[in-house]
Amino acid sequence: MIFPFNLLLLLLTVYFIASVAIRKWAPRLITVLSSLTLLAFVVLNGMNRSFNYSTVYIISLSFQLNFVSSVLLILVSVIGIFISLRFKSSPGFHILTQSLIFSLTGLFLTRDFIIFYIFWEMVLIPSFFMIGMWGTKNKDYAAMKFFIYTHVGSVFMLLGIFTMYFQEGGGTFNMNFLIGGIGSLGITYQAFVLFGFLFAFLIKLPSVPFHSWLPDAYVESPSEGTVLISSLLSKMGAFGLLILFIPMYVNSSFSSSPVLPEVLLGLGIFSLIYSSLVALYQKDMKMMMSYASVGHMSFITIAVGGFLYLISTGSSNVLIEKLLFYGAVFQLISHGIIIAMIFALVDTTEKTTGTRIINSMGGIARKVPGLSFLLLLAFLASVAIPGFSGFVGEITILLGAYAVLKYYLIFVLIGVVLTASYHIFALQRSIFGPYNEYLGDIRTEKSELYATVFPLAIVFLLGIFPGLLFGFFNLGNLPFMGVVP
Amino acid sequence: MITITGYGLGNYADLWNIYVLFLGAFVALLVSMFSENRIVHVAIGAVFAFTSLVMTLMLGNLFAGVGTGSPIMISGFSSLLFVTILIPAIMSVLGMSSFPKTNKPGLMVAIFLISLGFMGLAVSSYNLLFIFLAFEGVSIPTYVITAFGKNDSELESSIKYFIVGAFSTGLIIFGISLYYIATGSLYLGTVSRFNEIYVLGMGILIFGFGFKLAIFPLQGWAIDTYTGTSNPVSSLLSTSSKIMTLGVMMNIFLSSVNFFGYLKPVFAIIAILTMTFGNLVAISQKNVKRMLAYSSIAQAGYLSTVFLVAGTGAVTLAIISILMYAMAYGLMKGGSFIAMNNFDNYDLENFSGLWKRNPLFAASFSILLLSLAGFPGTLGFIGKYFLFLSVISTGTVLAYIVIIFAVLNSVLSFYYYGRVIMYMFWKKGNSKPVSSNYITIAAAAITVIFGVLWFALYSYASGMIVHLPAILAGGI
Numbered sequence: 001m002i003f004p005f006n007l008l009l010l011l012l013t014v015y016f017i018a019s020v021a022i023r024k025w026a027p028r029l030i031t032v033l034s035s036l037t038l039l040a041f042v043v044l045n046g047m048n049r050s051f052n053y054s055t056v057y058i059i060s061l062s063f064q065l066n067f068v069s070s071v072l073l074i075l076v077s078v079i080g081i082f083i084s085l086r087f088k089s090s091p092g093f094h095i096l097t098q099s100l101i102f103s104l105t106g107l108f109l110t111r112d113f114i115i116f117y118i119f120w121e122m123v124l125i126p127s128f129f130m131i132g133m134w135g136t137k138n139k140d141y142a143a144m145k146f147f148i149y150t151h152v153g154s155v156f157m158l159l160g161i162f163t164m165y166f167q168e169g170g171g172t173f174n175m176n177f178l179i180g181g182i183g184s185l186g187i188t189y190q191a192f193v194l195f196g197f198l199f200a201f202l203i204k205l206p207s208v209p210f211h212s213w214l215p216d217a218y219v220e221s222p223s224e225g226t227v228l229i230s231s232l233l234s235k236m237g238a239f240g241l242l243i244l245f246i247p248m249y250v251n252s253s254f255s256s257s258p259v260l261p262e263v264l265l266g267l268g269i270f271s272l273i274y275s276s277l278v279a280l281y282q283k284d285m286k287m288m289m290s291y292a293s294v295g296h297m298s299f300i301t302i303a304v305g306g307f308l309y310l311i312s313t314g315s316s317n318v319l320i321e322k323l324l325f326y327g328a329v330f331q332l333i334s335h336g337i338i339i340a341m342i343f344a345l346v347d348t349t350e351k352t353t354g355t356r357i358i359n360s361m362g363g364i365a366r367k368v369p370g371l372s373f374l375l376l377l378a379f380l381a382s383v384a385i386p387g388f389s390g391f392v393g394e395i396t397i398l399l400g401a402y403a404v405l406k407y408y409l410i411f412v413l414i415g416v417v418l419t420a421s422y423h424i425f426a427l428q429r430s431i432f433g434p435y436n437e438y439l440g441d442i443r444t445e446k447s448e449l450y451a452t453v454f455p456l457a458i459v460f461l462l463g464i465f466p467g468l469l470f471g472f473f474n475l476g477n478l479p480f481m482g483v484v485p
Numbered sequence: 486m487i488t489i490t491g492y493g494l495g496n497y498a499d500l501w502n503i504y505v506l507f508l509g510a511f512v513a514l515l516v517s518m519f520s521e522n523r524i525v526h527v528a529i530g531a532v533f534a535f536t537s538l539v540m541t542l543m544l545g546n547l548f549a550g551v552g553t554g555s556p557i558m559i560s561g562f563s564s565l566l567f568v569t570i571l572i573p574a575i576m577s578v579l580g581m582s583s584f585p586k587t588n589k590p591g592l593m594v595a596i597f598l599i600s601l602g603f604m605g606l607a608v609s610s611y612n613l614l615f616i617f618l619a620f621e622g623v624s625i626p627t628y629v630i631t632a633f634g635k636n637d638s639e640l641e642s643s644i645k646y647f648i649v650g651a652f653s654t655g656l657i658i659f660g661i662s663l664y665y666i667a668t669g670s671l672y673l674g675t676v677s678r679f680n681e682i683y684v685l686g687m688g689i690l691i692f693g694f695g696f697k698l699a700i701f702p703l704q705g706w707a708i709d710t711y712t713g714t715s716n717p718v719s720s721l722l723s724t725s726s727k728i729m730t731l732g733v734m735m736n737i738f739l740s741s742v743n744f745f746g747y748l749k750p751v752f753a754i755i756a757i758l759t760m761t762f763g764n765l766v767a768i769s770q771k772n773v774k775r776m777l778a779y780s781s782i783a784q785a786g787y788l789s790t791v792f793l794v795a796g797t798g799a800v801t802l803a804i805i806s807i808l809m810y811a812m813a814y815g816l817m818k819g820g821s822f823i824a825m826n827n828f829d830n831y832d833l834e835n836f837s838g839l840w841k842r843n844p845l846f847a848a849s850f851s852i853l854l855l856s857l858a859g860f861p862g863t864l865g866f867i868g869k870y871f872l873f874l875s876v877i878s879t880g881t882v883l884a885y886i887v888i889i890f891a892v893l894n895s896v897l898s899f900y901y902y903g904r905v906i907m908y909m910f911w912k913k914g915n916s917k918p919v920s921s922n923y924i925t926i927a928a929a930a931i932t933v934i935f936g937v938l939w940f941a942l943y944s945y946a947s948g949m950i951v952h953l954p955a956i957l958a959g960g961i
Contacts, residue, residue, distance in 0.1 A: 057940045118861040125860075128903070133911045140907055148899055155892035158870065159877065166878040192885075 003044040005051040005063050005109065011037050012102045019095055027094030028084045034101055035080030042070045042077075047472045051109075058165075060174040062111045067473050068243055068329050069108040072235055075336040076104050078458060079231050086344050086451035087224040093134060096126040097228065104232060108239060113161045113173040116244075120154055120200075120236065127217075127229055134222035142220035149213035153200035160196030163189050179244070182251045190252045194260075197245055204237030205297050208271035218290035223347035226286070230293050230343060231336040238300045238332050242325070243478070249308055258312040264305030265405065271298035272415035280422040285346050285356045288426060289339070292382060295419055296335045296390075302412065303328035303397045306404040320403040326473045327396030333469070334389035334462060338381045341455040345375050348448045349430075353439050358426050363435035364442065371444045372431040374452055379427055381459050383420045389462035499559060500609075502540035502567070506602035509533025510595040517591020523582060530578040530594040534601060538571040541605075561949035563609035565808050566732040570604050573724035573815030576924050580717035580823040585634030593633055597721070600626035604725060608732035613661045613671045616733055620657070624650050624697075627726060631714045642713030646722075649696055649706040656693035660686045674740035687744045690737060691751065697730040700789055701758040704782045711778035711822075719774070720822035723781040724815040731788055731811070735804075738792055745796045752792040753887045760786025760894045767901045774831040776901055777821055780857060783898060784814060787869055787891055793876050793884050803875035805946045809939065810868030813932065817853045817865055820928030824850050827922050836905060837914035846921050847909045849929035854902040856932045859895045863936040869895065871943075 015034045019027035047070035053061035065073075080101055084094065100123060107119035124147055131143040165173060167189050168181040182190060203210040218226050249255060272295050279291035303324045310321055348371055350356045353364060365372035381388035384395075394416070402409050462469065513529045541564050578597055587593055603622030610616045628650065632643030661671070663686030668675040677683035692703060699707035711719045738748055763783030770776040788810065794803040827846070828835055839847040856865030873891060876884045935942055 057943060059940075121861045125855075129910065132907060139911075143907070144900060144903055147903060148896060151896045151899060152893070155896055159873075159888065159892060162870075162874050162877045165874070166880065189880075 001044045002049070003041045005041075005065075006053070008037065008041045008105070009102075012098070012105065016095070016098050016102060019091070019098060023091045025091075027091040027098065028088075031080050031084040031094045031097050031101075034098055035077035035084075038073055038080070038101065038105060039077040041065075042073045048474075055172070058171060058173055059114050060112045060172055061115075062174060063109040064111050065109060066243075066478055068239065068478075070472065071329050071333050071469060072108050072239055073105065075235065075333045076101055076108075076232060078337060078455065079228065079340055082340060082344070082451070082455055083224055083227060085454060086448060087227075089134070089222075089224050093130065093222075093224060096130055100126045100228060100232065104236075107236060111175045113164075113175055113178060115173075116175070117154065117158055117161060120157075121151075123233065123236065124150060127225070127233060130225040130228065131217060131221045134225060135220045136222070137220070138216070139220045142216040146213050146217040149210075150203055153203035153210070156196035157200035158196075160193040163193050163196075175244070179247050179251055182248055183253055187253055190254065194245075194248060194252060194254065197240065197248060201237040201240040201245060202267075202301075205234060205241070205300065206237065206294060207267050207298060207301050208274050208294070209267075211271075211275075211294050214294060215287055215290045218293070218343075219284065219286050223343060223350075226343045227340045230290070231340040234293065234297055235332055235336060238297065238328070241300060241304045242328060246304060246307060247478075250311055254312075256312055256314070258309055261305045261307075261309035261312055264301055265309065266305075268298045268301030268303075268305055269408075269411045269415065271295070271301060272412065273418065276415055276418035276422060280418065280425065282422075283357050283359060285349070285358050285426065285430070286343070288358070288422065289342050289346060289382075292342075292419065292423070293335070293339050295415065296331070296339070296382070298415075299331050299394060299397050300328050302401055303331070306397075306401050309404050317403065320400050322473075322475060323396050323400030323403075325475060326470060327393055327400055329473065330389070330396060330462075330466065330469060331393030334393040334459065337455045337459055338378065338388070338390055341452055341459070342378045342382060344448075344452055344455075345371070345378050348444060348452070349375065351448075352442050352444050358430050361430040361436060361439070363431070363433045364439070365431045366435045367439075367442050368444045370446075370449050374449060374456065375431060376427060377456060378452075379423045381456075381463075383423045384416070387460070387463050389459045389466070392463060392466040499544065500557070500605075502537045502544055502559075502564075503602050503605040503609075505537050505540060506533055506598045506605065509536075510598040510602070513591050513595040513598065517589070517595075521588060521590060523590040526590040526594040527578060527582045530581070530597055531575055533598055534571055534575045534578055537601075537605070538568060538575065541567050541571065557606070557609055557615060558611055559609050562804060562808075563732065565946060565949050566608045566728065566811065567605045569808060569811040569815055570608070570725045570728050570732075571601070572812065573728075573819035574601050574604075574721060576815075576819040576823055576928065577717045577721040577725065579924055580720060580826055583826055584717055585630075585639065585715035586636070587633050593630060596626045596630050596633075600630070600721075601725070604729040607729055608736070610733075611673045611736060613664060613673065613737075616737070617657055617661060620694075620697075620733065621654065623726060623729060624654070627718075627722060631710060631718055631722070633718070634715050638713040639715065642710040645706045646710045649703065653693045653696040653703070656689050656696075660689035660693050662686075663689065673737055674742070677743045680743055683741075683743055684747055687738070687741055688747070688751070691734075691755075694730055694734050694737070695755070698727055698734065698785050698789065699759075699782050700755050700785055701762055701782075704759065704762070704785075707782060708775065708778045711781065712772070712775045716774075716822050716825045719778070719825075720819040723778070723822065724819045727781070727785065727788075728811045728815060731791075731807070735791065735807070739795050739800065742796065748795055749793050749883060752789055753883050756786045756789045756793075756887055757890045758786075759783070759789065760891060762786075764894050764897050764901075767898070770901065771833050772831050773828075773833060773836060773905060774822075774825050776905070777818070777825075780898065780901070781818055783894065784818070784857070786894070787872065788814070790876050790887055790891060791872060793881075793887060794879055797879045799875045799878045801947075801950065802878065803872065804950055805943060806868060806871030806875050808946045808950075809864065809942055810872050812935070812942065813856060813864035813868040816928045816932050817856045817863075820925045820932075821850065821853045821857070823928075824853070824922050824925040827919050833905065833908050835915055836908045837912040838916060839909040839919065840911075842916065843919045843921060845926060846919060849922075849926040851906045851909060852929040852933060853925065854905055856929075856936070858899045858902045860899075861936075862933065864932045864939065864942075865936070867936055867939040867942075 015030045019030040049065045051063040103119045103122040128147050164178045167185045275291045275294035279288045282288035307324045381390050384390035603619045607619035628647045667677040667679045667683035696703040760783045763779050767779035856863035859866050859869040873888050
C-alpha cells in the first residue's frame, strides 16, 4: 500500500493550521495525531519507497524513504507521542513541536540539497523559541549560543552545496547527482566541500571540540524541550553523516586515503572518554545526562570512521560494514528513546525532590520506589546492559569496530566502563543509601510514571527482539552507496 | 566638448513611468494650494508611485529596439531595478502619514516624488553626465526631506548628510572629468586610451558614489542620518536611495573592462570591511533604530560583493539575484524602519513583551528580522544566498574569501536581530498596548510568500533580462 508523500505533507500542514486555529486543548492531541500519521506513512510504505515529483527550476522535488530515514521517522513519531503523553505543556509548545516534526520529516526524506538545507535551518526556529520562551535562568544565553553555534556549521555546509552545484554544472541540486559527481571537482574544492559538511554535522551531532553549545542548551531548556532537542536534533547530524557524508567521501578523490577516517575514529574515542570523564564530575543530574548524550553519539562517529576506514583501505568486508552501519542506525533510535526517557524521569525527580543536584538527593528509593525503579531501568538502559536496546546498538558497533581498531578497541571499552561508572555512581548517591531526611515527605505523580513506561517498553522490545528493526535494514536500498553490495 | 552625435537620445518617448512621478509632484503642489490635508497628499504620493509601478511592470523590456550607445535606456535590468526602488518607496510614502511632523505635506510629497522620478532616471542612464544629473536630482530633494520635520535631530542628520553629499559630488565630478580625459567619451563602457588616468578616475568614482551606498570609509553620515531623521525618510534613504546607488554603480563598474583587475580586490576589501564593521558595531547597540542603521551598513557590504562577478559568465545570475535581493532588502528594511513609527522610543527595553501586546505585529517584525539575518523561508535568504551563489560560481580564491566572511557575518548578525526577537517574545517589562502597523505586516507577508515561491520572481527576472545591456554583460 502506498501513502503518498504529498498527502503526508498536506495532512501535517492541515494539522498544524488546525492546532494554531483552535489552540487550548487541541495542539496536544494533534501532536499525537501527526505522530501517528507519520508512523502510518512509514509503515504503510514498507520503510522503502521513492517519491519523485516535478523539478522546480533548479530544485528537484524528489524524496526517498530508506531504512535510515524510516528509523528516524519512527523515532520522531515515538517521541511526538511520548511528549504529549508525558508533558502537559502550554499549547504554544505543542505547536512548535508540530513544526519541528514537519521540518524533520522533510529533512529526513528529501533528496535535494537546497530543501535539505532549508529544513535543516527551519528546525532551529522552534528550538530557539522552545529554549527561550520556557527555559530556565540563563535561557537567553543558551538559546543564542545554540542558534549561532549550529548556524555557523550550516552556512559552511551551504557553501559546500554551492561549490558542488557550480563546479559540477548539472544545473540541479539533486543529491544523487551532486554526490555522484563530487570526484570531478578540483581537489581543493573537494576538500572544502567535505570540510563544510563534516563541520556542520559534527557540530550538530555533537562531537567533542564542537560540543560546547550542548550542555547550555540541554540544561537551560524546559524538560520537554530537552527531550525534543536531545533525542531528535542530535539525530540530524548523525543522519547527515550516515546518508550524506559517507557517500560523499566514498565518491571523492580522498576515498583511498585513511587519514580522515582515522581522525573520525580518534575524535569518536576522544569524545566518548572526554564526555564520560566530564560527566563523572558533574553534580547536576541533567548536566550529567547531557554529557552522557555526547558519549552515546560518539559511537556514531566511531561507526562512521570505521566504515570509511574499511573502504579507504580497500579491505572491504560486507559483514563488518553492515555491522557498523546498521549498528549506528540502531544506536540512533535506541539513544533517542532512552535519552528522552531519562530526561523525562530527571524532570519527575526534580519535581518530586525539588532538586537536580545528585548529592542533595539520597535514598529516595525508600520513599518513591516506582520512580526509583524506572530511573534505575533507564540508567541501566543508557549504560547498555543486555536486554535493553542500548546494548544492541553498542555491541554491534563494538563488534564492527574491532575489525578496524583491533587492540585499540580497549580505548572504546575504557569509555564504556567510564560511562557505566558515572551512571552507577549517580544512582548510588541519589536513589540508594540512607534516606536524606532534609527532603521531607515526597511523592510522585503517578501519571507521569505511567507515561514513561511507554518508551521503556519500546526499549525493552528492541533489546530482546532487535530483528524487528534489523529485518528491514538493507544497505542495497541506498542506491547512492555505490561501493556497498 | 561633449558630443552626443551618432547615437539617438534613447527612448525618451517611452519614459512615461518616470514622467508620471514628476506629474504627481506638480499635482501635489497644486492640491496643496487648496488643502493641506495630510491624508490626501499621502494618497496622491502613493497613487502616483503605484501608477508608476504598474506602468514600469507593463513597460517590459524596451531595450531590444534601441542601440547600445543611448544615454537613456529602459532596459529590463533598469526597469526591474526601478520596481524594487518603487516598492519600498510606496511603503515610505504610506509611512509618511504620521511622520515627519510638518504642516506642509503637499511640498513633502512633491519633493518625495521628484526624488523618486530622478531615481528612475539614474538607474536607466548609461552616460556619466546623465547619471550625474539624475544622481544630484535624487540627492538634493533627499537633503530637504531629511530635514523636513525641522526638529534638532532631523536638522543635524540633514546637515551631516548634506556635507558628505556635497563632498562626494565633488568627487564624482572629478572622477567624471578624469574618465572623459582617459576615454574621450562620457558613455559607459568606453575603452580607455590612458589607463592610469582611467584607473584613477574610476577609483574616485567608487568613493564618490559609494557614499550613498554607505560603504566602509564613508558610512559615518549614514548612522546619524538614519537614526536622526524620521522613520519614513530613514526607510527611503536606506532602501530606495541605496538600491538606486547600487544600480548606478553596477552600470558604471560592470562595464569598466580596463578596471576589472583593480575593481575586484578593491570591492573585496570594501565588502569585507563594510559588513564586518556594520555587524560588529550593531552588536553593541541598545537602540533598535540605530541597530537597524548599522545593519543597513552591513547589508551594503553584502550587496557590494556583486562587483566580484565583473567580467565573468556569472553576471546574469548575479543580476537576477541582486534584483531579488534588492526586492527583499527594500521590503525588510523599509518594513522594519516603518515599524518604528509605532514606538515612542527605540530602546530595546521598549520592545519587551510585544508578543503579548500585539502578536501579529511582533510576528511580522520578527519575520523581517529573520529575513535580514538571511534565514531560509524568507526572501532575504533567497536574495542573499543567490548573490553568494553567483559570486562563488566564479570559483576564484578571492570570491571564496569574501563569501566566507560574508556568511560568517551573516551568522554573527543573528546575534543582534535575535536579541530583538528575544525581547519581543519572552522578556517581560513593558505592557503598554501597541497598535498594528499594516505596512510592516504586509512587508512580512510578501517576504514569506516570495521566500517560498521565489521561483516566480526568479523566472520573471530572468525573462526580463534576456536583453541584458551589453555593457553590463562584461563590457562592450
